[in-house]
Amino acid sequence: MKCRVCREPAVIDIRRHNANFCSEHFLRLCRDQVARAIKDFEMFEPGARLLVAVSGGKDSLAVWDILRELGYDADGLYIGLGIGEYSDESGRTTRAFAEQRGWPLQIIDLREAYDYDVPTAAKVTKRVPCSACGLSKRHLFDQAAVEGGYDAVVTGHNLDDEAAVLFGNTLRWQTDYLARQLPVLPARSGFPRKVKPLVRLGEREMVAYCVLRGIDYIVEECPMAAGNKHLGYKEALNAIEAQSPGSKQAFYFGFLDRAQAHFAAAAPTAERSDAVELTTCSSCGGPSSGEICAFCFLVRRTAGAQPVALTVKGSS
Ligand code: Q46
Ligand code: ZN
Ligand code: ZN
Numbered sequence: 605m606k607c608r609v610c611r612e613p614a615v616i617d618i619r620r621h622n623a624n625f626c627s628e629h630f631l632r633l634c635r636d637q638v639a640r641a642i643k644d645f646e647m648f649e650p651g652a653r654l655l656v657a658v659s660g661g662k663d664s665l666a667v668w669d670i671l672r673e674l675g676y677d678a679d680g681l682y683i684g685l686g687i688g689e690y691s692d693e694s695g696r697t698t699r700a701f702a703e704q705r706g707w708p709l710q711i712i713d714l715r716e717a718y719d720y721d722v723p724t725a726a727k728v729t730k731r732v733p734c735s736a737c738g739l740s741k742r743h744l745f746d747q748a749a750v751e752g753g754y755d756a757v758v759t760g761h762n763l764d765d766e767a768a769v770l771f772g773n774t775l776r777w778q779t780d781y782l783a784r785q786l787p788v789l790p791a792r793s794g795f796p797r798k799v800k801p802l803v804r805l806g807e808r809e810m811v812a813y814c815v816l817r818g819i820d821y822i823v824e825e826c827p828m829a830a831g832n833k834h835l836g837y838k839e840a841l842n843a844i845e846a847q848s849p850g851s852k853q854a855f856y857f858g859f860l861d862r863a864q865a866h867f868a869a870a871a872p873t874a875e876r877s878d879a880v881e882l883t884t885c886s887s888c889g890g891p892s893s894g895e896i897c898a899f900c901f902l903v904r905r906t907a908g909a910q911p912v913a914l915t916v917k918g919s920s
Pocket of ligand 2: 610626627
């Protein structure tokens with residue numbers, strides 16, 4: 605197996621590109637794919653100030669590393685979700701990563717700052733943990749980006765993530781979601797721009813990137829994700845990809861090229877949600893459709909509640 609570029613021994617084969625790469629040219633490929641996504645989707649300009657949502661997992665640490673390698677001014681924000689040992693370990697991993705490189709990392713711990721955690725919020729609201737978790741993360745990343753004057757919030761969603769979300773949205777023909785499924789969401793009334801620069805790279809490539817760059821990431825998945833539909837969609841797509849390399853990429857980029865605009869044009873509710881009159885939350889000052897925003901409402905309901913023991917893997 606030889607590198608397509610230099611003919612030296614290769615360390616990875618990428619079946620959808622029908623090519624093998626040595627370490628140096630694989631790392632270059634990853635940076636090139638990110639640079640291309642930034643350019644093709646007009647994510648941000650050179651000199652942009654970026655806030656990377658970091659979790660300690662491979663994708664968020666890799667995207668932070670690649671953006672810095674490409675010369676962007678990128679800082680990190682980590683949110684301590686209070687999900688038992690998983691959060692302890694992911695916090696340690698993220699702090700060590702940032703400290704080793706001397707890169708600015710802001711940390712918000714839900715328990716310390718707001719007196720709740722994700723498992724407790726799930727119990728109090730009687731909803732799945734990912735619901736309270738997603739709401740908390742979106743709000744805190746948005747707020748930090750707007751207050752910090754950042755040009756965009758960066759997340760580490762990769763091709764496998766986006767294809768799995770697209771698969772789920774398509775299976776149920778969730779046209780509102782399809783209308784908004786883009787690797788860039790522009791800033792609007794109090795919300796920052798959001799970008800996904802890893803959409804041209806798959807899960808396996810991100811693992812290889814971290815190994816070759818010596819990035820120590822948390823391998824364990826969030827225990828709350830067990831039984832998540834998203835994981836089932838990924839497995840289904842992996843089975844298809846094994847039979848027919850390139851299917852995931854064709855599915856996702858074919859949707860962006862040929863279908864997304866139709867859903868956007870035909871989705872009055874998506875347009876209306878952009879046009880919804882937003883007021884200012886009386887509690888946090890952020891954008892809100894009511895007197896207080898959904899995050900502040902969650903905090904009011906949950907703060908101070910008896911902390912619950914973590915739901916163990918497989919029981920959610
Ligand atoms: S949403 Fe759900 Fe993730 Fe939050 S509770 Fe865990 S699995 S961390 S991306
Ligand atoms: Zn090479
Ligand atoms: Zn609020």
